[in-house]
Amino acid sequence: MIMLPEVGHYLLILAMMFAFVLAVLPMVGYFKRNAILLSTAKPLTYVMTILTCASFVVLAIAFAQDDFSVLYVSQNSNSLLPIWYKVSAVWGGHEGSLLLWITILTLWAALLALKSHTLPNSTGPVVLSVLGIIATGFLAFILFTSSPFLRLLPDQPVDGVDLNPLLQDIGLIIHPPMLYMGYVGFSVAFAFAIAALITGNLNASWARWARPWTNVSWAFLTLGIALGSWWAYYELGWGGWWFWDPVENASLMPWLAGTALIHSLAVTEKRGVFKSWTVLLAIFTFSLSLLGTFLVRSGVLTSVHAFASDPTRGVFILALLVIIIGSSLFLYALRASQVKSKVSFGLTGRESWLLINNILLTILTLTVLLGTLYPLIFDAFDLGKISVGAPYFNAVFSPIALLLIIFMGIAPLAKWHNTKGSLLWRMSWLPAILATALSSLVFTFHDFDAYLWLSFAIALWLVLMCVRDWLDKVLSTRQSLWQRACKLPRHYYGMQLAHLGVAVSLIGVIFVSMNSTETIVRMAPGDRVTVAHYDFEFLGTRHVEGPNYTADTGIINVYENGENIAQMLPQKRLYQARQQMMTEAALNPGFTRDLYISLGERLEGDAWGIRIYVKSFVRWIWLGGLLMMAGGLLAAWDKRYRRKTGA
């Protein structure tokens, strides 16, 4: 058993060999029209996947068994760490999270191989082969620069330095796998696009195959981002839900591009237009996923997320990035000129509305990209070290996003090719008036702010337009509402759900910024403070021993209208192995408001600096994310993707 880490390393080397063979043989088979070589793609994919997963399991066993002779285990675990954190510590650091990345890639590839019987005979192997190329690159990256299996022999440490306390949390157990499922899942759409360029089969069928895969990846990415935001909210101890941090932006950019891709795939599949744009978008989306990995892993940016990093890794992954993106764009330049769209569309057709969607989402992606990379560009030209603050992103992002949401209300009820102006008018006048009126009504109870008023009206507009569209589709004199509602396809409900999710998140964002109260106060035992309409009484602190930390727990009674509604227990923890301080916020969650308390520092005597926040509707932000995810999954499970398509 003592050899287990070496076995893991060996499995990973074998996986890379198989990935390389997968990258070569089926591709050669395609060009030589050799059916035997083409047929190797599926078994090679399965072997590569099994080897990679086995290697991942070996690393997890090393963590579970406290094998501190393994450098990576000793840096990210500790014998006192609870077992579920030991397992999630596998992806708590750089090496392991890359191993998770590649494991998920191979799992996607294996799933694709399982489903590839629905594809024409030559397409499936080429798609798998493209995934093999990506897998080879990343496995080489792990093996040459970041192997998690390196040993500390003979001087093995008695105990590990522990997992970073910030990561000892349920949110961080599930956030990275979900995020990576999304990031890496876009590689499937990318592989379909590249395969379409290689085979020259740039008709609408590739879009049809890529759609469910893209939807599912997008759903996972949505969940991953929402979980990350939720985690940052309660674990960083300052109660924000989005910081425009480079690492957050790194996950937001593929999400924005992926959202555009979902819509343009729909147009390409249904109408056969935007063909070359959709291919380009698939390439961009995955490139942004790779860029995200590079930004997070190279440490080139100052970020609250940045962990200690090693520049050689940055160079390697940058090279990988340049090769993958460069060669796909080169291929695109060679092939895309042959694509001609034969179908035309009118200016009022749904194609045009979705074109607007794509333009706005592309602009949003570019503005985030610019803000994120601007410090790097500035530095590269030796103009000084700068940072681009959250005000930039808020100022640029929110007006464009609001514009996009206005159009989100209209596009679903537009018809393909051409929409009569009278139809748009008939459907939208009532929701527009209602949204304006309701928003105005809400603001009679609140200080008026024109921008928030407009934002809220837009959120309501989107909800009402979704309802209006549904009513239009189900109301009929001949059948009952229920019968017609059941007849509507799943992808329609998926779309509606995702769009409503956007509205729900937007409402959350508006109310958090409009109606939240944030105070930072100095409190000694016995002190009382009123925040919003709640009274907070600080009773003092008591000492608590955790499994791998000691803590001061603050005891705070909360009163509403003189009635004690809760006792909240925020903690200040000291993790022993790293001697690292951690703030554990106390939450009293609710559907319409959260109470949020975190301990700052101990000041004189028993007095503490304490943050007390009352946050309105903050949960709606993540609830919207969950709705979007559910919508994406529902759309992907539509019956129409089950049918076999002819070669």
Next chain:
Amino acid sequence: MHPVRKKRMTIIAVILTVFAAATGLVMYALSQNINLFYSPTQIAAGEAPQNVTIRAGGMVVDNSVERKKDSLDVAFMVTDYQHTVRIEYSGILPDLFREGQGIVAQGKLDGRGVLIASEVLAKHDEEYMPPEVTDALEKAKAQ
């Protein structure tokens, strides 16, 4: 004009207008929200502007942290081992703030050459050093 060409022109015109508007917005927002980093040496040499939001950072000097007894006001010095800058802040310092650690603060310089910080940046990891601070230390050492 031919109807197809007319439609194409309309689409291109719309795209260009939207991009132009977005570019304008981006340029304006960037010009307002870029925060330059200055090292203690640069601040001592008077290179940093007053009353403009900037970033400054260095190593927190040992025994330099002073707290007010009755409020959340705190002051400390950061150094690049050539010069030091005093930073004043009101609020709760991040968990990983410690003497001897590299930090970055964002705020405005007042007439005394003191940085009145609106934000002191937290890091996730105690081994992590902000790249600006590393750079500032190297430059100061080279002098």
